[in-house]
Amino acid sequence: MKVKIQKKSMLCLAALAINIPVSHGQSSVNISGFLDIGIYRDSAKTIKIGPLKRSNIALSATEDLGNGLRAHVMLSHRFETDTGENESFNKPFFHGESTLGLSGRFGAVKLGRRLDAIYDKQSLFDPWDNFHRIASPAWNVWNSNYPSDPQGNNNHPEWGRLNNGIYYDSPSVHGFSLHLSGSPETDATALNKPLATVLLYKNTRFSGMLGYGKNSQGNTDAVVGWKTTFHHLSLMGSYDVSKRNGSTAKATTLGLLYKMNPVTLRAGWGRLNRDGDKKKEIFSLGGSYNLSRRTSLYADAAHNIFPDKSVNTFGIGISHGF
Template sequence: MTRFSQGSAALLLATAALGPAWAQPSQVQISGFLDLGIYRDFQGTAQLGTIQRSSISFSGAEDLGGGLQATFRLSHRLELDTGLGEGYGQKPFWHGESTVGLKGGWGQVRLGRALSALWAHDWKFDPWGHMNRVSSSAWYQWFYYVPTDRASNNGAPEFGRTPNGIFYDAPNLAGFTLHLSGSPERTQGPGGGKPYAASLEYAQGAAAAMLAFDRNGSGDRASFAAVKYRFGATTLMSSYDDSRRAQDQGRSRVLALGATHKLDGSVTLKAGLGHQRLNSNTHMFYSLGADYAVSRRTTLYAGLGQQRPENKSPSSSFGVGMSHAF
């Protein structure tokens, strides 16, 4: 036996002996959301591609004892029609999230890259969950002047995720939950400041509400308020967003209304209206849609959206698609 093989054998024996002491019970989960459809975009181009978002995630937790857990989450976003990563290489591979953290009775702290305290929860007040390029007014109008980072994707803006971040989610107290996010690092580009965000949610029975504020490292600011109420099979929602680019370089104010109605256990109808005051111009967004739940995880859907900018001809988008969650 060579010296190398003797050393390798010793290492294997030592690892085997220490393994039971190191190995702790853990939970690892693979999950994802796959979406693909055929649609005509607002420029009139027919496409086959992702109408909503597609992703695959790896998450887990290890019991550390005393009610404490170590957590991690890795989430990759992709274009299902081509298999390429979202943004075609411009965005990082773990674009969705890449965090490690600790969780206990006091809440959860995560470190890494993730949605800011605003973006992680605003989707609950849009009928399309802020992720439908055909029908969601939120996709096109919300936080118009406030990317979470102006240059984090190889020089391109990032709408939603804070890199080099610290994220805190407080435990629920009488229906209220506080979320905080920020970074100790200054962002690149104009301003060069440190981003931070906070949101306060309320959810109890049929009612839900949210107040949030987000400031990126460049000094752009967004304020958001939303309410939602369920009347039997019908849910009504409304939100208001005021986003301002630093140095008074632009302002967008959006009032959005939305509704969903379940016809039975399988069909959900959706409707939305977005009124945007973009600087001195008014932009309207109208939308309709329907989901058909084939199973608990698979959904067929159709959507229609129309943009009506001030002093311009309206343009429409429509599409049909299929999504599968696992």
């Protein structure tokens, strides 16, 4: 399969891969990625071929600096598997992530572009990991009024990542961890400096999240999430309130995940209310079958209810991680 990627950017990526040794002493470089493609019907009732999830290729490097200190590099490029093009014309080549940082007993600090603290952790509370355009309740209703970086994609809004960011992930203490993201750098349109914080609790049976963020335009997002696991079965839910330019969006989701290898079953529900009016409700079902540790087949469907219509969306696809 031929993949068309911008020539200059691809040459830079190749040069980087050539010039960083795959292994040298206590350092290592990994090439990884996730590819997804399927056939689906969208909310416009159009049949399409393309990624139902997101495809990416990444270069990551780790160097052991001694005394528990490590250096980390991550570069992640996202693209459309049906055409090989960049994910969107207005997004940077390393749209997924471009960070450099250090980790140690203090936790981890990274600088660059990455998911902000809220978007980074919310995926734990959705059966589709906030990663499926047809079936994921999170994808369809969360953070409706909260672009993490209003100018993050060449002066277009970014819904997830923060440019020029500083990110801190604390070590886990008795299951609790603190996650922060922000930036001291703003553009001429900014009203304040962005900051997001998440308190996360995780053990083998229960996970919980409290998060709050404000972007550079003063838009805010507050979220509560929970997940309980009983052997093969996980139940989860979230409540998200996002505010933008005087408008308030409230999103509630519930989900079910059942894993018994090689089969995973999923079910979800979500509702979005904006300024007191119901804007969308979604009921979704899906399942996947692991052909191997890296490759899986899946089928998903959703019933979407809008104020003026209802639409059934569905899709089947294949994904491979490496």
